[in-house]
Amino acid sequence: MDELRGHVRGRVATDAATRDAHGRGEGLHETMAPDAVVFGEDSDDIATTIKFCAKAGVPVIPFGAGTSLEGQVQALRGGVCLDLSAMDRVLEVSVDDLDCRVEAGLTREALNAHLRDMGVFFPLDPGANATLGGMAATRASGTNAVRYGTMRDIVLGLTVVTPSGEIIRTGGRTRKSSAGYDLTRLYIGSEGTLGVITELQLKLFGIPEQISAGLCQFISLEDAVNAVIVILQMGIDVARVELLDDRQMRACIAYSRLAPLQPIPTLFLEFHGSPAIVADTTTHVRGILKANGGGALQLAHTEEDRNKLWKARHDAYWAARAIAPGFDGIATDACVPISKLAHCIREAKAEASASGLPHALVGHVGDGNFHMLILFDPKSADGRGRAEALALNIARRSIRHGGTCTGEHGIGLGKLEMLYEEHGESIEVMRQIKLALDPNNLMNPGKTIPLP
Amino acid sequence: MDELRGHVRGRVATDAATRDAHGRGEGLHETMAPDAVVFGEDSDDIATTIKFCAKAGVPVIPFGAGTSLEGQVQALRGGVCLDLSAMDRVLEVSVDDLDCRVEAGLTREALNAHLRDMGVFFPLDPGANATLGGMAATRASGTNAVRYGTMRDIVLGLTVVTPSGEIIRTGGRTRKSSAGYDLTRLYIGSEGTLGVITELQLKLFGIPEQISAGLCQFISLEDAVNAVIVILQMGIDVARVELLDDRQMRACIAYSRLAPLQPIPTLFLEFHGSPAIVADTTTHVRGILKANGGGALQLAHTEEDRNKLWKARHDAYWAARAIAPGFDGIATDACVPISKLAHCIREAKAEASASGLPHALVGHVGDGNFHMLILFDPKSADGRGRAEALALNIARRSIRHGGTCTGEHGIGLGKLEMLYEEHGESIEVMRQIKLALDPNNLMNPGKTIPLP
Numbered sequence: 001m002d003e004l005r006g007h008v009r010g011r012v013a014t015d016a017a018t019r020d021a022h023g024r025g026e027g028l029h030e031t032m033a034p035d036a037v038v039f040g041e042d043s044d045d046i047a048t049t050i051k052f053c054a055k056a057g058v059p060v061i062p063f064g065a066g067t068s069l070e071g072q073v074q075a076l077r078g079g080v081c082l083d084l085s086a087m088d089r090v091l092e093v094s095v096d097d098l099d100c101r102v103e104a105g106l107t108r109e110a111l112n113a114h115l116r117d118m119g120v121f122f123p124l125d126p127g128a129n130a131t132l133g134g135m136a137a138t139r140a141s142g143t144n145a146v147r148y149g150t151m152r153d154i155v156l157g158l159t160v161v162t163p164s165g166e167i168i169r170t171g172g173r174t175r176k177s178s179a180g181y182d183l184t185r186l187y188i189g190s191e192g193t194l195g196v197i198t199e200l201q202l203k204l205f206g207i208p209e210q211i212s213a214g215l216c217q218f219i220s221l222e223d224a225v226n227a228v229i230v231i232l233q234m235g236i237d238v239a240r241v242e243l244l245d246d247r248q249m250r251a252c253i254a255y256s257r258l259a260p261l262q263p264i265p266t267l268f269l270e271f272h273g274s275p276a277i278v279a280d281t282t283t284h285v286r287g288i289l290k291a292n293g294g295g296a297l298q299l300a301h302t303e304e305d306r307n308k309l310w311k312a313r314h315d316a317y318w319a320a321r322a323i324a325p326g327f328d329g330i331a332t333d334a335c336v337p338i339s340k341l342a343h344c345i346r347e348a349k350a351e352a353s354a355s356g357l358p359h360a361l362v363g364h365v366g367d368g369n370f371h372m373l374i375l376f377d378p379k380s381a382d383g384r385g386r387a388e389a390l391a392l393n394i395a396r397r398s399i400r401h402g403g404t405c406t407g408e409h410g411i412g413l414g415k416l417e418m419l420y421e422e423h424g425e426s427i428e429v430m431r432q433i434k435l436a437l438d439p440n441n442l443m444n445p446g447k448t449i450p451l452p
Numbered sequence: 453m454d455e456l457r458g459h460v461r462g463r464v465a466t467d468a469a470t471r472d473a474h475g476r477g478e479g480l481h482e483t484m485a486p487d488a489v490v491f492g493e494d495s496d497d498i499a500t501t502i503k504f505c506a507k508a509g510v511p512v513i514p515f516g517a518g519t520s521l522e523g524q525v526q527a528l529r530g531g532v533c534l535d536l537s538a539m540d541r542v543l544e545v546s547v548d549d550l551d552c553r554v555e556a557g558l559t560r561e562a563l564n565a566h567l568r569d570m571g572v573f574f575p576l577d578p579g580a581n582a583t584l585g586g587m588a589a590t591r592a593s594g595t596n597a598v599r600y601g602t603m604r605d606i607v608l609g610l611t612v613v614t615p616s617g618e619i620i621r622t623g624g625r626t627r628k629s630s631a632g633y634d635l636t637r638l639y640i641g642s643e644g645t646l647g648v649i650t651e652l653q654l655k656l657f658g659i660p661e662q663i664s665a666g667l668c669q670f671i672s673l674e675d676a677v678n679a680v681i682v683i684l685q686m687g688i689d690v691a692r693v694e695l696l697d698d699r700q701m702r703a704c705i706a707y708s709r710l711a712p713l714q715p716i717p718t719l720f721l722e723f724h725g726s727p728a729i730v731a732d733t734t735t736h737v738r739g740i741l742k743a744n745g746g747g748a749l750q751l752a753h754t755e756e757d758r759n760k761l762w763k764a765r766h767d768a769y770w771a772a773r774a775i776a777p778g779f780d781g782i783a784t785d786a787c788v789p790i791s792k793l794a795h796c797i798r799e800a801k802a803e804a805s806a807s808g809l810p811h812a813l814v815g816h817v818g819d820g821n822f823h824m825l826i827l828f829d830p831k832s833a834d835g836r837g838r839a840e841a842l843a844l845n846i847a848r849r850s851i852r853h854g855g856t857c858t859g860e861h862g863i864g865l866g867k868l869e870m871l872y873e874e875h876g877e878s879i880e881v882m883r884q885i886k887l888a889l890d891p892n893n894l895m896n897p898g899k900t901i902p903l904p
Contacts, residue, residue: 096681096791119685139630150628152637153605168878174787175819176602177856178591178641179863180871180901181882185604185637189630206687229548233571235658235725237689273687276732284726335626339548367627404629411631419632426620429889430633436888437881449632 001036007048010039010086022063022073022081026128028328028384029071029413034061034081041086042103043159043167043198050196051165053080059445062192064134065107067126069331070412072138072191076446082196084133090114091199098204099156099173104133104197111202120204123148126408127317133197138410139189143313146232146366147239147272148205150408151188158184159199163438173201186433191410192444194437208272211239212282213306214299216289221245221265221349225342227292228267228365232338236284237277240270241366242313245349248320248360255319256312267294267365268313270306313362320360320373327358327375328384332391334398335369335407344401348372348394355390357383369407396421411448419449453488459500462491462538474515474525474533478580480780480836481523481865486513486533493538494555495611495619495650502648503617505532511894514644516586517559519578521783522864524590524643528898534648536585542566543651550656551608551625556585556649563654572656575600578860579769585649590862591641595765598684598818599691599724600657602860603640610636611651615890625653638885643862644896646889660724663691664734665758666751668741673697673717673801675745677794680719680817682740684790688733692722693818694765697801700772700812707771708764719746719817720765722758765814772812772825779810779827780836784843786850787821787859796853800824800846807842809835821859848873863900871901 005012013019014036023033035058040046053060059079066073075081084105091101095118102111109129111122125142126135134140136158141150148154157171160183171177171184187194218224221243228241243265244252250263267289271281286297300306312319321329336344345361352359352372363370374390376383395405395418405418420427430449434441441451457464465471466488475485487510492498505512511531518525527533536557543553547570554563561581563574577594578587586592588610593602600606609623612635623629623636639646670676673695680693695717696704702715719741723733738749752758764771773781788796797813804811804824815822826842828835847857847870857870872879882901886893893903 094789094791095685097789098685099789139628139634141628145628149605152628152634153601162881166877166880168881169876170878172856172874173789173854174821174856174859176591176593176597176604176787176821176859178785178858178860179856179867179874180641180879181646181885182591182604182634182637182641183878183881185634186885189632189634194633206685208687233547233550233658235660237725273689273729274732274736276735277729280726280728280732333630335628337546337549337551337625339546369626369628402625404624404626404631406630407626407628408630415631422624422631424621425618426622426635427632428618429614429620429635432888433633433638433885436884 004038004049004052007052008038008040008045010041010045013037022066022083023075025066025068025071025073027069027071027414028330029074032074032076034075035078037081037083039083039086043161046082046161046196046198047165047167049080049082050161050163053442054163054165057440057442059442060196061444062137062196064105064131065128067128067130068134068138068412069409070414072410072412072447074413084131087198093118095120097173098206099201100204101199101201102132103199105131107131108135115204119207121207122202122204124151124154132200132202136188136197136200137191139408141408143240143242143364145364146241147237152185154203155184155188155200156203157201158187158197160187160195160197162195163443171201189410191412191448193434193448194443210275210278211270211272211306212278212299213270213309214297215269215309216267216294216297217262218265218294220293221345222342223293224265224267225365227289227294229338230288230292231285232366236281238269238366239272240268242268243363243365244268244316245361248316248362251319251323251360252312252316255322256315258312268309316362317373323360324358324375328378330374330387330391332372332374332394333406333409334394334403335367336398336401336403338368340401340403341365341368344397345370347397351390351393355386357387357390367407368403413447416450456490456501456504459504460490460492460497462493462497465489474518474535475527477518477520477523477525479521479523479866480782481526484526484528486527487530489533489535491535491538495613498534498613498648498650499617499619501532501534502613502615505894506615506617509892509894511897512648513896514589514648516557516583517580519580519582520586520590520864521861522866524862524864524899526865536583539650545570547572549625550658551653552656553651553653554584555651557583559583560587567656571659573659574654575657576603576606579766584652584654588640588649588652589643591860593860595692595694595816597816598693599689604637606655607636607640607652608655609653610639610649612639612647612649614647615895623653641862643864643900645886645900646895662727662730663722663724663758664730664751665722665761666749667721667761668719668746668749669714670717670746672745673797674794676717676719677817679741679744679746681790682744683737684818688736690721690818691724692720694720695815695817696720696768697813700768700814703771703775703812704764704768707774708767710764720761768814769825775812776810776827780830782826782839782843784824784826784846785858785861786846786855787819788850788853788855790820792853792855793817793820796849797822799849803842803845807838809839809842819859820855865899868902
């Protein structure tokens with residue numbers, strides 16, 4: 001470590017508190033601390049550290065905001081944690097091209113604060129204020145992927161430090177290209193196992209002239225999902241369409257004081273566009289909601305009301321946690337073809353109810369993605385086991401119905417077993433790629449794609 | 453070949469006419485015939501043939517409609533051409549999920565004919581009636597990528613036969629997933645060099661309630677491009693926005709009898725949505741065009757008029773060819789950040805004019821992609837050389853301005869040199885992947901990523 005200190009600009013920490021703070025994300029996996037933490041200041045620092053570790057045969061684990069849920073940052077075999085949070089510069093913004101270049105340690109909220117007066121914004125919003133590098137590494141998305149896509153779609157190019165410490169650039173600035181293998185998409189979702197993302201070229205979007213939000217309550221969850229199917233089929237451009245189930249609504253009503261609302265399945269919606277487009281979209285959506293058994297579309301008429309609505313949605317996790325103070329929680333992440341969504345949610349809810357464990361459900365329903373938060377008493381002997389079994393069933397059911405075990409949280413440690421069930425023989429191709437690019441298995445070893 | 457005949461369902465042809473017909477696409481590269489052509493009937497046929505070739509150390513070249521432009525199907529080292537055109541079944545359509553599964557030899561037009569009465573469609577339209585497998589292999593797009601994306605965006609999953617003859621499935625049916633490496637995107641654009649695509653899971657879209665098209669003429673090409681920049685910045689949802697330069701317009705007016713139009717830079721536009729949204733979009737766009745020096749927005753009021761407009765656009769290539777009968781043509785494929793587009797087009801046109809070679813230009817201007825068709829007399833001693841030098845300059849300028857040498861045609865043979873200039877050190881990572889997955893370099897050898 002002393003040798004490394006002389007070669008990087010950033011700080012190198014080996015104290016227990018720093019190491020422990022970098023040994024876990026926000027999931028349930030136990031802390032596994034790295035041996036050292038390097039606070040990289042630029043791509044050269046990252047490259048220097050990786051070369052140093054390659055020579056010494058030491059694992060490298062990249063770390064952004066530490067908000068991943070599936071054990072992506074745990075140092076399974078010790079090694080050096082590369083903390084990128086000091087690499088938080090906005091390198092370039094082009095409003096004409098609707099793009100920007102940023103360092104990987106910048107958070108999504110910091111980027112939007114920087115863009116605030118430029119008329120453009122970066123839409124993706126995973127629950128946490130994650131770093132953009134971490135969001136790319138886990139292929140994250142959030143509530144408005146239905147309109148703006150996921151990190152897969154919004155990243156134009158990357159700077160990556162390879163396992164041998166070379167700095168390469170992938171992709172470019174154009175909206176499309178047919179030039180060679182799509183390395184950008186290969187690194188997106190690879191969770192640091194193929195290299196470390198140090199910079200990102202990102203699409204931006206013009207701030208919509210008008211934003212309108214509202215909610216609609218349903219007696220039946222199936223009806224709510226069916227309404228969304230019709231909206232999507234008709235090509236109606238919703239920016240957000242989120243489902244909260246009866247239990248989640250009960251929790252939110254209590255937590256976020258949504259007194260006049262009922263604890264029944266509810267869609268939260270948002271529309272972006274010109275005033276005429278938003279008005280027309282609202283009219284169409286209102287009709288579809290009504291035809292599918294929904295109550296009145298309750299619009300948020302002021303910006304304050306709209307913010308309150310989305311604050312309640314973003315606080316859904318905390319609202320659900322408040323159902324059972326002192327309990328731990330597991331968030332599932334199944335994503336299915338939308339025609340299977342109502343069925344999969346219904347089955348998940350039936351199993352959860354039968355388990356007796358407290359739970360609540362939110363869904364990025366336009367994408368077919370839903371999260372059930374399953375709560376358990378950490379002091380109970382079998383609570384965690386029952387919660388994990390339930391989560392496993394939900395992931396397996398998703399796969400059986402043509403879906404994925406993870407819509408946006410990633411594989412990390414937590415879903416390795418599921419990856420096999422989901423991707424079968426193609427795992428071997430993933431393994432060939434991993435071994436070709438990182439033959440000594442030093443890049444975040446044990447994550448995403450396990451080696452024999 | 454006799455041995456292979458006993459193991460595949462499809463026909464195995466070794467006659468010279470069939471081999472020659474499979475030794476070239478639609479580009480200028482000379483015919484290089486394979487030793488045999490296998491007309492695969494299912495994934496098993498493809499797998500059997502690939503296993504047979506792997507054992508014999510014989511190259512395999514996949515072939516769809518033979519419409520690629522960069523020498524993607526030339527059998528540089530002989531070998532077996534896998535013709536997938538008999539694999540043209542639609543395997544499944546889900547209107548609820550807006551997706552379908554098809555065999556790779558199905559053409560885009562055949563897919564849309566199949567979907568005609570279902571209220572959904574597949575939007576991407578490269579110039580040719582290509583197969584969907586070929587479109588994925590070259591990462592193709594067309595005139596409406598600005599709204600619907602490219603093959604990168606519209607493919608949800610693939611069935612691929614690997615270089616060792618294993619049949620794997622990548623991706624899935626969901627709109628998003630964070631499960632493992634993005635093999636789907638790796639195979640898209642890999643031009644058969646990593647495996648053969650045999651089936652595709654594709655997104656579909658609801659047919660818009662209303663479609664409206666029109667055109668607008670400009671004195672200045674810069675003004676036309678600037679109008680498009682404003683349209684994009686404001687987030688106005690255009691389905692198509694195509695630029696034709698003065699020379700292309702002169703050619704189209706003659707070829708497609710567009711008598712009242714002037715031979716000046718022209719935007720062809722199309723809007724999709726509800727009647728109210730189309731009306732509002734039209735109003736906004738009309739204002740932007742006018743504010744940027746455009747003439748009146750001339751709407752196609754009937755479906756017949758609209759079809760005539762787009763027929764003229766799709767015939768632009770033949771119109772330009774008709775400028776110089778008997779000449780050959782090279783189509784460039786530069787794609788740049790849109791802020792650089794006017795500059796790059798202006799410079800390309802100046803060089804082309806100075807060269808004295810006939811030429812014309814069309815652009816998928818919403819994507820920053822433009823094609824200059826450069827014509828030359830094949831009987832002239834230096835015509836082709838001058839045309840190629842001009843094309844090279846256009847690609848190089850694109851790269852210098854943060855763009856790509858190919859927006860949608862691919863690398864094949866024709867742009868190998870450019871790939872190096874564009875992607876630098878990252879080529880080494882592409883090479884590592886190629887060697888890991890196809891260590892004997894038998895999959896379409898010599899294309900996309902050259903090995904030392």
